Amino acid sequence: MSIYDLIFYLFATLTIVSALMVVSSDNIVRSAFYLLATFFGVSGIYVLLGADFVAVTQIMVYIGGILILLLFGVMLTSNITNVEIKKGTAKILPAVIGIGILLGAVVSVMTRTKWKIHLTEIPQTTSFELGKLLITDYVLVFELLGILLLIALIGAASMARREQE
Amino acid sequence: MVEVGLTHFLVVSAFLFAFGLYAIITRKNAILVLMGVELVLNAANINFVAFSRYSNYGLNGQLMALFVIVLAAAEAAIALAIVLNIYKTFGHVNVDEIDNLKE
DSSP: OOHHHHHHHHHHHHHHHHHHHHHHOSBHHHHHHHHHHHHHHHHHHHHHTTOHHHHHHIIIIIIIIIHHHHHHHHHHHSBTTBOBOOOOOTTHHHHHHHHHHHHHHHHHHHHHSOOOOOOOOOOSOSHHHHHHHHHTTTHHHHHHHHHHHHHHHHHHHHHHTOOOO | OOOOOHHHHHHHHHHHHHHHHHHHHHOOBHHHHHHHHHHHHHHHHHHHHHHHHHSSSTTHHHHHHHHHHHHHHHHHHHHHHHHHHHHHHHSSOBTTTOOOSOO
16 A cells, blocks of 8 residues: 555545535534535545646635635524524435435446546646646636626625615 | 555545535535535536546646636625525525525
8 A cells, every 4th residue: 555545545534524524513613614624635635636736726715715705604694602503304314315325326336337547647737737728728718707707706795785675 | 455546536526425415405504505515516526637637638627627616616605695695584594494585
């Protein structure tokens, strides 16, 4: 077992265990902080796959942006003294059964398929190649995403600030 | 233990997807449903990056992962604005009790 495998199992365990805690914790603030560990583990998996730029973006956007946004959402919509959330009780058993069947099916498909493995040589840093692709093949997507982000920003700000009549 | 390959990453992603779906189905707080959506998006991202590593399509998969991250950021901002409006209107964010379109 190489050091690569060891690090992979470390990050995979971190990701899966903290994701399990996110969905099973009773406290919404605790869920948010377990989500931080999940995002961090996923970012480590990206590094193991040779995607350094995606890993850094994951940390900056997810942990620095989305998680903070979610925490603000928690603070603005719950009383700090009473952060216990309503748990789904009646639907848990059917959900566990259904998700279990789905997970089993997906995992069995993933493990039994003979994937055509073609281990490519990953460049030392991917950001140069990614940037080149972004302004050549994907320039339209790039521009559209910029406009979409602007629309989302303006829409979110105007929706959240609307005063009650 | 076998050597880590493509399958291992796909299995991790399948687990993340299942947990995210579980959160979407069972949770009643809208923000926890959002966390489930983020988990599902992360699972898709792991698949994109893993296939980008283990096939010969270059860096296209990583680029798709970046686009998904951008969309997730936009989605989170819009969804939080909607959740704040729901809280202003109803006084709570339990998605199973919100069944009126008007006040």
